[in-house]
């Protein structure tokens with residue numbers, strides 16, 4: 450490592466996403482070309498001292514801190530990665546950007562669009578690199594899908610269709626969490642899982658939603674229950690995109706036998722594609738002959754496979770975080786930009802406007818326009 454360009458990282462949070470992002474940094478050492486700066490895992494923040502210390506040791510962070518401001522004040526840290534609950538994204542990320550640090554933040558960027566806009570504005574004005582962790586963009590199959598759409602293989606795009614179905618709210622051992630609290634989370638399954646598909650629709654279609662007609666619901670934990678929750682655990686939305694395409698999106702935390710089902714389809718005048726996260730190394734494609742074919746995406750030409758293993762060796766969901774970390778570090782090292790492959794804070798903010806429009810539409814029982822502020 451002597452003489453190699455390194456980036457000191459500070460991480461806010463240490464739970465589920467703390468683990469995946471730490472795996473991402475670990476893998477960069479093996480998969481990233483040598484000109485990509487190597488991460489140095491300087492400090493990790495959390496509230497629960499015992500769990501924090503365990504995470505620090507297992508994931509390889511140098512020190513654990515009980516106040517996130519120590520990360521902001523540390524001159525050896527150039528990148529602040531926020532993997533905490535939605536409500537604790539805003540203040541530390543803004544403080545980090547104002548201190549001149551690059552910022553990488555889990556989705557949704559913030560509990561609402563107003564706060565998301567503020568984060569984008571501050572990061573942009575500070576001139577730091579900013580990335581929202583929409584890791585779906587780093588599935589090789591979805592990058593291939595985007596390329597095929599851009600090259601016109603599907604013709605004019607008419608439909609985006611997706612569902613993201615889990616059953617976590619049905620568990621007998623369910624415990625209330627920050628995800629059930631409107632102030633801490635913003636929305637429920639909509640911002641949590643729906644935001645991934647809203648973002649990937651923008652990524653694939655290169656077009657922004659302009660209208661939303663939606664229904665949201667709370668299926669478990671209604672008022673009066675001990676497990677009372679304030680946020681939606683199912684939603685369905687119709688989106689109209691600027692280019693005229695129609696989106697049909699749904700997500701649920703009460704979807705019976707589904708553990709993690711995540712499917713995406715796009716139809717155009719010349720063909721269709723289908724993607725399922727349970728079969729993430731393949732993209733299904735049918736052209737004008739209407740015959741479905743399975744494309745193994747881990748072949749020569751894939752931007753990630755060559756860094757891993759010989760073509761055809763399967764990758765997994767968690768590897769998207771390694772691709773994402775490599776992308777962020779390469780941008781910091783001046784080897785590329787976050788956009789258009791990575792989601793910038795602008796993308797995080799645009800997605801938040803769509804989420805807010807879905808919430809408005811569901812509350813008012815009417816179609817809501819999606820409007821975006823610009824810088």
Ligand SMILES: NC(=O)c1ccc[n+]([C@@H]2O[C@H](COP(=O)([O-])OP(=O)(O)OC[C@H]3O[C@@H](n4cnc5c(N)ncnc54)[C@H](O)[C@@H]3O)[C@@H](O)[C@H]2O)c1
Pocket residue numbers: 462463464465466467495496497532533534535537555556557582583584626627641
């Ligand atoms: N990219 C993805 O695929 C993906 C997947 C899951 C979660 N996420 C996002 O990652 C973020 C974190 O989610 P997670 O699933 O890792 O969280 P989690 O539910 O696993 O853990 C959250 C942790 O934060 C702690 N916490 C709660 N309130 C806190 C506060 N005010 N200050 C400090 N700590 C607090 C909790 O005790 C818990 O340990 C969220 O923004 C979520 O939307 C992204």
